[in-house]
Amino acid sequence: MDKVISSVDEAIADIPDGAVIAIPGFFTCGVPRALLQALIRKGTKNLTLACGCGPLLGAAEEMRALVKNRQVKKVIDSYALYRSATKGMQDPFEQAVRAGEIELEVYPMGTMAEKYRAAGAGIPAFYTPTGVGSVVEETVVTNIEANRAPKETRIINGRKYILEYALKPDYAFVHALIGDREGNLRYAKTARNFNHVMATAARVTIAEVENLVEIGELDGDDVHTPGVYVHRVVKVERPRFAITID
C-alpha cells in the first residue's frame, strides 16, 4: 500500500467544515505544524481542535491565524491558556474564550490521553480516579455554561472514580520523525507524546513526516505507530520551534 500524498494541502483537501481534528504535540514539541498551516490556507470553518497539552500555545502563530480567520469553534485540551494571566489577557484565543466565541473544554491530561486511547481501542467509557474531589468530578469543565453537564461517579473497591467517555476525532494530524510509505511511523524522543494515541483514535489519520523512507527500512521492532492507523503520509520539512510558551 502506498499512502504517500504529495502535499499537505492535498492531504487535507477533503476535511469539511465542522470537522473534529486531533492535534498532538506537547507545547512546542511534536506539533504537526505544516498540516496546521495547510488548514489555515484551506480556511476550513467551525473546527473542533482536540488537543492534549497546549500544542496551540506551542504553534502560537498558527493558532492566532486560526482565531483571526474565525475557523475554530471549540478547543478540547488540558492546558490551553498562557500561564501568565497578563499574557492571556492579550491573547486572541483567550479573548475569544472569554467572549464565548470559542468553547474551551478542559480535562486532566491523563484523562485526555485515555479518552483518545479508548476511542482508538474500541472502549466506549472507563472509570478514572483523576479529578475526584475537584470540579472535574462535578461537571464537564467548559467556558460555555450551557454545555456543562454533571459527571457520573462510582465507588469501586472503596474508592471513588469518575466515568469518562471515549473521544473520537474525525481526523488526526500527526508529526513523525520517520514514516514509510505504508504509514509505519517512528517519533523522536519527547515529540512522541500525543502523536501515537491520536493516530489510533481518529477516523482518518494524516501523518506529516520529516523523513520518508521505503517500505522495509524501519525495523519491525522499532515502529512506534503501526501503519494500520495511518491513512495518508506526507513529507514535510523539519519545522523550527522556539522552545517557549511564555
Add this chain to the structure above:
Amino acid sequence: MDKVISSVDEAIADIPDGAVIAIPGFFTCGVPRALLQALIRKGTKNLTLACGCGPLLGAAEEMRALVKNRQVKKVIDSYALYRSATKGMQDPFEQAVRAGEIELEVYPMGTMAEKYRAAGAGIPAFYTPTGVGSVVEETVVTNIEANRAPKETRIINGRKYILEYALKPDYAFVHALIGDREGNLRYAKTARNFNHVMATAARVTIAEVENLVEIGELDGDDVHTPGVYVHRVVKVERPRFAITID
C-alpha cells in the same frame, strides 16, 4: 539503580503461597520459562496463574510439573486447553479442571489484555463490546459453578457493552530479549505479546532477559518497557521451544 539479581531462584525467593502471578507468552512464544522452572523448584503452593493466551500449553512440561506438585489453585486465560478434545482428556491440567481441583476462569483475549492494562494504568474498570451476546456477557466464565457471577452491562450510544474490571497480579514474570540493569526491556518480534502489559500490571515484576546490557546501551526510543515497571532483572539462557501446542 541496579536491579540485577544473580539467579532466577533468588529472584522469586519471596513469592508466598497463594500469590497471583502473571505469566505472559502466546503459546510457545515469549514464555518466561526459566522463572516457571524456579517456581517448580521452590514448590510455592496455592498459586493463581494469570495468563493471556496459553503460555502453559507452550510450556507444557512446566505446567505438568506444577499440576503434579499441586501448586496451582487457579488459572485465568483466554486459551488454556488443548484444541483437541482427545488430547485434552489426557492432559493432567484439563483433568484437574474437570475434577474441580483447579479453577479455570476464561475471558476473551482482548479483555484479558485490557484487564492487565487497566491494572497497570490505574483504571479500575472499563466497558467493552467484546463478548456481548455470548456467555461472557452473562457471567464470569469458570468451571467452578459457585464462582460464576453475573456481569453488568450498559448501553452507550445505542450499543451494548460489558463492564469488566482490572486484574492486578502480585507478581509478573516476563521474558525479554534485552534488559539493562535499570530494568529497561526490549522484546523480540512476536515474543512481546503479553510481556509488556503484565510488567505494568503487577505489584512486583521480575524480568528474565536473554541479554543483560549496561545502562545506556539501549537507545531511549527503542525501549519497549520502561524500567519503572520492572523490579528485578535476571539473566537467563535463551530457552528452546518446539513450536507446537498440538
Add this chain to the structure above:
Amino acid sequence: MAKKLKGLSRELIALRVANELEDGTYVNLGIGIPTLISDWIAGRDIILQSEIGMLKTGPLATGDEVDQDLINASCQAVTALPGSCYFDIVESFAMIRGGHIDVAVMGALQINDRGDYAGWSNPARGLFVGNIGGSMDLCAGARKLFIAMEHTTREGEYKIVKKLTYPATAIGKVNKLFTDLAVIDITPQGMVLREVAPGLTPEDVQSVTEPRLIISPDVREMAL
C-alpha cells in the same frame, strides 16, 4: 437430515474468500480454513494482522527460516515481509476492537440466518469453559466478518441452523458466509444465496441448509 454433498476442497473455499478480499485492506485470518487464505493472497496488496502482535505477517516459515520469536496466532512459525512490524497485545487488540481491521475471516461450528455464530466451544467436550482466544474481539471490532467453513458436519448434519445449539461467539455480526457449497450473504431479510459450487443447484444447497434461503435473482456459479 443427514446428507453430504460434494463441494469445494478447503483450499478452494479459501481461494473463494481470497477473491472477495479487496486490495488495500487489513485482514485477520482465524484458525482452520481461514489460515489457508494466506497462500492465495501472497503478493497481493493485502496486509495480514495477527493477534499475537504482528502486522504484515508473511508466509509460513520452513527450515532455517523458523524463528521461535516469530509465530502467528495459530502457533505456526511464520516469516516477516518488508514492512512487517510488531507490537504488544494491548495494541493488537486495540486494532481489533477499535475498528481498524477491515475484514476478519473465522471458522465456525454453527451459524444462523441472523448472522449469529458459534465457534469457541463444543458442548460435546463437556466443559463450561473453553478457548475463546481472540474470536470474540474480532467479532466485536472487525468492520466486516466473514465465516469460512464446511457447509455441513462430517456426518452431514446442519451447521447452518435456525437456532444455535452451541455457545455463541457473537450475535448478528456475520456479513458473509463461504462454504464448500455456497456463498451466502447475511442480510436483514435473512440468508441470500449468491453463488453455488460447480455442479450444484440452489435446491441442492437448500437441502443441506436448515433456515430458508433467499435465492438471489442473479445466483451463479462460484467465482474461483
Add this chain to the structure above:
Amino acid sequence: MAKKLKGLSRELIALRVANELEDGTYVNLGIGIPTLISDWIAGRDIILQSEIGMLKTGPLATGDEVDQDLINASCQAVTALPGSCYFDIVESFAMIRGGHIDVAVMGALQINDRGDYAGWSNPARGLFVGNIGGSMDLCAGARKLFIAMEHTTREGEYKIVKKLTYPATAIGKVNKLFTDLAVIDITPQGMVLREVAPGLTPEDVQSVTEPRLIISPDVREMAL
C-alpha cells in the same frame, strides 16, 4: 493577618525537599519550586519522570545541547542521561495514575490541614476553565504527594488555610508540605509541624498559618 516572615529561598526549599527524597525512587517534579529540585539531586540514584513521556530526565540543556524534540513538561529543553527512555503519553499517564511513581512534588496556591490543595486555577483570572495539565493525575496516582511552596502569598496572606477558596486540585492527597518557613506533615490528626526555618519559632510559623498546627515534640530546625 497580612504578615511576611523571612525564610528560605526557593532554592533552599528545593534542597530541603531533595533531602527528603530517597535513593532508588522514581520522582515527578511539577512546575515552579519543584523544578528546582532537579539541580540538587543531580548524580543521585533518583530517576525523574516527565509527563511528556520521558524517564530519567537529565539537567536543562544549554547551547548546542538544545534539541526541540527533547523537552520536559514545563516546556524547557532538557538533556538525556545514560538509560533515559521515551514513551507515549498514554504510557506516561499509565505510570502516573497506575501507582508507579514513588513521589510527586507539586506547587500549590492553597492547602488545608486535611491534605486538600488547590493549584490549577486562580479564580482571580475570572475563568471557569484553566490549565489542569498533569496535576490531578499525579495527585491521583503518585504513592506520595509533596507540596513545595512559599508559606504565604507575596502580600503575606495565608496560603495554608482552614478552607480552600481556590478550586481544589485534589482532596486529602498531600502527605508532606515544604515551605520557606517549615516542614509540615499532613496526618489524620491534622498538620504536624516537624521543622522550622533557621531563626524561627513554632509560634512564628503558627502566626502565618491559619489552621492550628500540632507542634511535634521533637520539632527542630530544618535539615539543609
